[in-house]
Each structure stands twice: as C-alpha cells, then as structure tokens.
Amino acid sequence: MAVLRVVSNLTHLKVDAYYINCDGYRWERIIDDYLAKLKVFRLRMHIQFPGKKNNEQHVDQLVDSFRTQFWLEKHQWFIHCRHKSEKDYMSIILYSLPYAFDDFVLSTLNMAYKSTCPQNNDYYSYTEVNNLRYEHFLASNYISFTQFFNIRNISIDLRLDQTLWRNAQIFYQLMSITIFSTDAAAQFHLQSLLDRSPSLNSLIISS
Numbered sequence: 001m002a003v004l005r006v007v008s009n010l011t012h013l014k015v016d017a018y019y020i021n022c023d024g025y026r027w028e029r030i031i032d033d034y035l036a037k038l039k040v041f042r043l044r045m046h047i048q049f050p051g052k053k054n055n056e057q058h059v060d061q062l063v064d065s066f067r068t069q070f071w072l073e074k075h076q077w078f079i080h081c082r083h084k085s086e087k088d089y090m091s092i093i094l095y096s097l098p099y100a101f102d103d104f105v106l107s108t109l110n111m112a113y114k115s116t117c118p119q120n121n122d123y124y125s126y127t128e129v130n131n132l133r134y135e136h137f138l139a140s141n142y143i144s145f146t147q148f149f150n151i152r153n154i155s156i157d158l159r160l161d162q163t164l165w166r167n168a169q170i171f172y173q174l175m176s177i178t179i180f181s182t183d184a185a186a187q188f189h190l191q192s193l194l195d196r197s198p199s200l201n202s203l204i205i206s207s
Helices: 002-006 024-034 055-064 069-074 162-171 186-195
Strands: 012-018 040-050 078-085 089-097 103-106 112-115 131-134 153-157 176-181 202-205
Touching (some): 002 024, 040 055, 055 089, 055 112
Parallel strands (some): 103 131, 131 153, 153 176
Antiparallel strands (some): 040 089, 078 112
C-alpha cells in the first residue's frame, strides 16, 4: 500500500486485492493519513484464513472492523462479506456496496454472508456487472437474480432449477453464454435460455 502515500490528491479509489491482510481498521488509517480528499472508495478483497479453528470468529472480527464511525457515519461506506468453509481454509470475498466490479459469481451453496449495510436496496446494486457466473443457486434473500440488469456474458450450470427462467428480462442483452454443466434436461433448459437471448452471438459448451 506504499503507493497510496504519494497520491494524496485522489478523490476516487478502486481496489481489487487478492490475499492481502488489510482489515477495516487498517484501511481507515491509510485513508485518514494519506487520502484526506477521498470521496469514493470501492473495494473488493479475496481473503483466505488457513485451517478451520476460530474461522467464524475471524470473519466476525473482519466485518466488525468496518463498523466504526468512520465507515458507517462519516462516509457511509458499507461492505458485504461472503464466506465459505473449504477443506483446509475459509474462503472470503469482501466487497463494498454498491458493487463496483464487472464480474460476479452468484452462488449460495454452503455460502454464508454478513454485512454492515442497512436493509436498503439502494446499496445492493449490481448494475456494473457484465460478466456473471451463475452456479448452485438456492433460495436466498441476500441477492436477487433480478438485480443484475446489464449482463452481457454469462457462465451457467444448466442443472439449475426452474426459477432461473422466470427472470427472462435479464437475458435480453446477453451476447455470450458459456455452459459448464448439463444434465438430462439440458436441451430444454438451453432452448429456454436461447429463446430469451435475442442478442446472443457466442455459445460455448464445456461439459
């Protein structure tokens, strides 16, 4: 983060970071010390906690570090944290709201989430997402499929349940579809998807 010490005039900052150890307290210090003019901060961090011991506690501590007056009141910068226990580690994706990146994986299989955001749909916006990977989606209140208005490219598991096809309006702008898993009903599902994608010009089947 040394580079941020020499760009004190920044008003907008967007960070997409992999496996860095930087919680809300540290980001707060960096911004207060070096980025006093910052108005817009967009963040996505991919984090892994090794092992399984106390991982839920670590997630709680991480999320709580973004609950200070600096985050919630001064700037009203809210975060969403998705986490999943793997075999030897905890996988975490933490991002600011509204979501500011063009790719997203929509999955709720064994996925838990925490957020500092109030229940306000204005913050749960995913209009920047153009590339969506849609897998293992189960009924959940945390993200609605209809929040993705600008999808151009989708990678999809055709074994998904029928609720997918009720969201036909989000397919109108699709230009590319990648199918990465199929089953006996795949032909029917594929035809349903193609019927709802008038702008499609690329189809990739990878089973």
